[in-house]
Amino acid sequence: MKANTLPTRRLGSSDLQVSALGLGCMGMSEFYDPAGQNEAGSIAVIHRYLDAGGNFLDTADMYGVGRNEELLARALVGRRDQVILATKFGNVRGPNGEFLGVRGDAAYVRACCDASLQRLKVDVIDLYYQHRVDPKVPIEETIGAMAELVRAGKVRHLGMSEAAPATLRRAAAVHPIAALQTEYSLWSRDPEDEILPTTRELGISFVAYSPLGRGFLTGQFRSLADLPADDYRHHSPRFQGENFAKNLALVDEIRRLAAAKGCTPSQLALAWVLHQGPDIVPIPGTKRAAFLDENLAAAHLELTAAELAEINRALPAGAGVGERYPAHSMQAVNR
Numbered sequence: 001m002k003a004n005t006l007p008t009r010r011l012g013s014s015d016l017q018v019s020a021l022g023l024g025c026m027g028m029s030e031f032y033d034p035a036g037q038n039e040a041g042s043i044a045v046i047h048r049y050l051d052a053g054g055n056f057l058d059t060a061d062m063y064g065v066g067r068n069e070e071l072l073a074r075a076l077v078g079r080r081d082q083v084i085l086a087t088k089f090g091n092v093r094g095p096n097g098e099f100l101g102v103r104g105d106a107a108y109v110r111a112c113c114d115a116s117l118q119r120l121k122v123d124v125i126d127l128y129y130q131h132r133v134d135p136k137v138p139i140e141e142t143i144g145a146m147a148e149l150v151r152a153g154k155v156r157h158l159g160m161s162e163a164a165p166a167t168l169r170r171a172a173a174v175h176p177i178a179a180l181q182t183e184y185s186l187w188s189r190d191p192e193d194e195i196l197p198t199t200r201e202l203g204i205s206f207v208a209y210s211p212l213g214r215g216f217l218t219g220q221f222r223s224l225a226d227l228p229a230d231d232y233r234h235h236s237p238r239f240q241g242e243n244f245a246k247n248l249a250l251v252d253e254i255r256r257l258a259a260a261k262g263c264t265p266s267q268l269a270l271a272w273v274l275h276q277g278p279d280i281v282p283i284p285g286t287k288r289a290a291f292l293d294e295n296l297a298a299a300h301l302e303l304t305a306a307e308l309a310e311i312n313r314a315l316p317a318g319a320g321v322g323e324r325y326p327a328h329s330m331q332a333v334n335r
Helices: 039-051 067-075 106-120 139-151 165-174 195-202 241-261 265-274 289-300 305-314
Strands: 008-010 017-019 056-058 084-089 091-093 099-102 125-130 155-161 177-183 205-209 280-282
Touching (some): 106 139, 125 139, 125 177, 155 165, 165 177, 241 305
């Protein structure tokens, strides 16, 4: 692959120029096909992404309970200067991986940052996100502590994830926020109602996670049997029962539109996200080189106004059936 072939987009008012398509690294260490983890293969995919001109890597301290950050540290030996590195804190995990809630108090912010720096083996984190908002702690305290990390030289820019518009406004009043990360795709268009208008008003970029609907929009899953037995998606409402069958109909529409365009369903879905505005940066994840190459090609796929209108008719907002997460996880989003 040719180097430096990806267009770039600026994150908010920061000096971060990131690739129009980032690389989400979560699935390399947990959740998606855990039994199929292959560190050497994942590192090869990261290197392939960098060789193609990509520079935006996304991880979090909770992914694999720190293992994902450690994997990135090994992948970035000798290549740190090629990367805009983003990680997150806030979701608390126990030593055996158990989920222990959300924390946003100042002491926790400081401890998490130091731990991430150590695991990543870097001196500074380019973009540091609050992964989930802690309703027990004023957002001013959390962002204030994160701002201290910027002043200390440990973090360059701040981000938030799954924060509600009102929370985002309060946060931005404390310190500039470069990016808000929230789920956004052809079957998760909720941000269009209030979140995207708010980020645009405040000059904050929008980083779209799960832009391929956790792989569903690629068309590779036709039944739950296509998922590995220990895969997290067995617990996702959109992959269950009647929801699965109804959502397959949406995928069939994407397949039809992609065939007419002469591209793959994945490329059509990613190109649609990219066309929603220059302030949006999708971060699809993959562990396979072939899928990476397919995804990166979407950065060069042009959709006409007529094609975008046809996609919108076929997959209007609200078309996805089922919640994004199980009920207990939905309580932690958009707050």
